[in-house]
Amino acid sequence: MSNFMEMTKSEFIKKTIMIVLGSFICALGINLFIIPSHLLSGGLSGIALIFQYILKIPAGYTILALNVPLFIISFIKINKKFTLFTGIGTIALSVSLIITDPLSKTLSPVPNSNMLLYCIYGGVLSGLGLGLVFTNQGSTGGMDIVSMLAKQKYDMELGTITFIINFIIVSIGSLLFNFEIGLYTLIVMYSTSLVMDKVIKGFSKQKMLLIITNKQDEVSNAVMNNLRRGMTVLYGEGAYTRDRKNVMYCVVSLRQLPKVKQLIKKIDEDAFISIIDTSEVQGKGFTSPF
Known part of the structure; x- marks a missing residue:
């Protein structure tokens, strides 16, 4: 009640x-x-x-x-x-x-x-x-x-x-x-x-990206400046090498996906990118259709 x-x-x-x-x-x-x-x-x-x-x-x-x-x-x-x-x-x-x-x-x-x-x-x-x-x-x-x-x-x-x-x-x-x-x-x-x-x-298909790169600052600046999308850095560790790795987390629209991949690969050809389907996103920059 x-x-x-x-x-x-x-x-x-x-x-x-x-x-x-x-x-x-x-x-x-x-x-x-x-x-x-x-x-x-x-x-x-x-x-x-x-x-x-x-x-x-x-x-x-x-x-x-x-x-x-x-x-x-x-x-x-x-x-x-x-x-x-x-x-x-x-x-x-x-x-x-x-x-x-x-x-x-x-x-x-x-x-x-x-x-x-x-x-x-x-x-x-x-x-x-x-x-x-x-x-x-x-x-x-x-x-x-x-x-x-x-x-x-x-x-x-x-x-x-x-x-x-x-x-x-x-x-x-x-x-x-x-x-x-x-x-x-x-x-x-x-x-x-x-x-x-x-x-x-939600009708809009969003894509979640997990990015591992040695050029973290350049990639995050390129994405934020060109696509106006925020990024979050997660701190991880390689299971085999035990090396510390920064995993960058970002959500983009389906239309922005080709552009963001192009930006990342232009900066770091060896960047690891995982693209995951996201059925719904709520928050700044992502609004409900109703």
Whole structure:
């Protein structure tokens, strides 16, 4: 509760706007591509879609109804901050699904030749939306609450719980409709998780460099003056020779990588350079895309 109280009003408004925006984008993915294809999605949304296909009840209403008891349990068992942002995300997703429901009829029926495209685009939009929601400490409710409760009670990994739930949903969909629907749904889930992971970790690829050179000052000055990137010197020792070596640490953008290699090799052709992928960097000179 203290973390919630420490949040400023502007931070709360920003997170709320991003959660609502993410929920709306997710709803677009569902109504524009997933529902016209008669496919499913992960979590409670997948269950709501099964109800919509069989009973003709719009998914937005089902998601809202199924989440009410989960909110109460979450408020008591988990924490108020999680429940608040989950409530915002769930209401925003439900309302967005209801508002954008007419779009699900504009692209129906979907030709079999276009099914793969609809799977990919539906997954990409859903992943983008969910990524925005999760990046801002939100959730769309449902299975996120169930997963958190299961983790507390049975000490299971969240990823394992989510996989089990989604596997059950795909299995039910395959039995109720056909096996092909289940296979296409797996593509939707995969593309959703792939894009969501990219949004959460960041789209910009950064590279971490570890440099060992005898011309430390010249290299650091060249990098700092030409690329405006800071460098940190780590003190190490050769395992075989036991000689003291200075290891220079630096993070650059992908576009700057060719330039920094050129600068280092121009100063010291014998310099040892290790280049490592970095999924996310926070701090001066590296800003989040959202």
